[in-house]
Amino acid sequence: MTNKLFSPIILLLVLAFLIGPFLIIIAASLSAGETLAFPPQGLSLRWVLKVFEVESFRASFGISMFLAIGGTLAALILGIPASYALSRYKVPGAETIRTIVSSPIIVPGIIVGLALLRYFVVPFNFGILFALFLAHTALILPYAVRVVSASLNNLQSDIEEAAVLLGSSRIGAFFRVVMPNIRGGILAAFILGFVTSFNQVPVSLFLSGPGVRTLPIDMLAYMEITYDPSVAALSALLAFMSLGIVFLAERFLGFSRYV
C-alpha cells in the first residue's frame, strides 16, 4: 500500500527537481520586467529578442560554436584512428593509453584549466583561441575514443579482410566497410563532444582572456554587471538547441544505443 503511494511521489519529486529549473528559466525569460525574477512580471518576448542584440553574446556564441565543432572534429580525427588501433591491433600498453585518454574525464576541470594556463599557455605564449581549441580537443578526445571504440568492438574484424579479398585496398576497406558501420558511433561521439565543449565552464574560465570568451563565461560576466532576464532567455534558447540536437540524433540514429 505504502509503495503504491510512495513511488509516484518520489518520481514526481525527482522529475520536478530535474525539469523544474528548466521550466523556471523559460518562465523567467518571458518576463516583461527589468530584473531576473520568478514568477515573471507580465509576459513579453523582449528579453528573448534582446539576446540577439547583445554584441558580446554574438561574438562568444561564435567562439563557442567554433570550439565545439572544431574541437570535436579535431578530437574525432585523432580519436578514430586511435580507437581503430586500440581495437584491431595488439598495442603495447593499450590499457595505459586508455587510462590516459580518459583522464580528462576524471581530473576536475578546474585543475586542468589551471595546469594548462600555468604550464602551457603562459610559458609558450599561446594565443587564447588556440589554447582554448587545444583544451577543448583534449577534453572531448576521451568521449570520442570511448564511443567510437564501443562501436568498433561491436564490429566483426574479418569484414575488412572480406572486403580486401573482394578487391578493395586496405584503406579502401576501412572507408567502405568500417566507416559506414561505425557512422552512428561517430555521430554520437560528435554530439557528446559538442555538448561537452559547449557547456564547458571551468577550463574555459581559466583560459578565456580579453576579447575571447566562450558563451557560458560571457553569460557569467554579463550577469555580474546586468541582472536582466536576457541571460534566462539565452539559457532557454541554448536548452532548446541541445534538446533539438539530441532529439534529432535519437530520431535518426538511435543515439541512446551508443551512449
Added chain:
Amino acid sequence: MSDARFLCLEKLTLSYGKNVAVPEMDLDIGKGELVALLGPSGCGKTTTMRAIAGLMEPSSGKIILDNVDITRTPANKRPVGLVFQSYALFPHLNVYENVAFGLKLMGVRGKELDDKVQEGLRTVGLSKFATRKPAELSGGQQQRVSLARSMVMEPKVLLLDEPLSNLDARLRLEMRTELQRVQKESGVTMIFVTHDQVEALAMADRIIVMLDGHIEQIGTPEDIYNRPVSDFVADFVGFENVFALENGKLKTATGTVELSVTPPTDAKGLAWRPSMVSLGSGPFEGTIRGTSFAGGTREYLLDTPLGPIKAECDASLPAHEFSSVLKFDLPVSQAAPLSRVGSL
C-alpha cells in the same frame, strides 16, 4: 598437364614471428578439384588457407596459380575467393549489395552488374531475399550470401573456412550437397578447411590430412578411410586400436606381443577399427570395462595385456556382461598396415 598442377605450393613456409606454423610445404591441387584440408586445430590448415588467399605473407617458398607466381601478389589482386567461417557479411549492406560489392570494385556496372548479381543469388536460392540485411537472415542463408558474394567474382580458387561448423546438423547436410552442387556446376577449384573427418570424407574429391604443420597423407576419401598411412590418420578416421610394430611383433606399453600371422615386413604399425576386432575366440583375453549401445552396434572397452582395446559387434547378438572375460583376436589380414608411426 598444367591442369593437375593448377595450384601449387612449393616449399611454402609460413611463420608467426619466430614460430614456424607450416615448414616447407609442397602441394599440388588440380583444376576443378574439391579438396579438403583436414586436421585438428593448430595443425596449420587455416594458416595455409590464409596464405593462399594472400592474408598472410609466406616467409619463403612459392604459390603458383594457373602458371602465375602469386606469392607476392596482394590479396586484393588475387583471383582467389574466401568464404569466412563467420561469413563476414557487410552489415550495412543488403544481400544484393553484399553480392555486388566485389563486382562494383571490378568496375562492372549497369545491366551486366544486375545480371551477375541476380545469377549469383539464383545459384544459392536467395533471389527473394535480395533486399534483406544480413542480420535478418539465418546462419544458413548468411552462408549462402557469403558463397554467392565470392562466386560472382569467378575466382580461380574458392577457399572455405570451416563452412559447416556454424550450422546445425540438418542444415549442415543440406549445405554439404549445396556446396558440392555449386562446385560441380561452376567447375571452380574449391578448397575447404575442416576439422571434421566426416565432412571431409563426405564432400571432398581428395583429402589432405595435416598435422603439426605438415601433410600426413593425401588421398581420396576411400584411401584415407581404408588405407591410412600413419597412426595419426588411422586414429583420426576411426582405427581406434593402433599399435607400432617391433620385429614383427606388436609393441605394447609393457613389451611386445607375438601375432598369429606375421605382418607384412614393410609395415611399421598396424591398426584395427573396433569392428575388425573379432570377439569370442582368439589368442588374447580381455576384461570388459565399459559398454555402450550405439544403435546397430554395441561397443566394448576391453582391458587387455595389450592395453585398452575397443571392440564392436552387432547389437542383435546377446550382450556380454560387464567385467566378464572374453577371448578375442586382432586379425592381421584385416588390419591397416601403417608405414609411419610415432605422431600419436
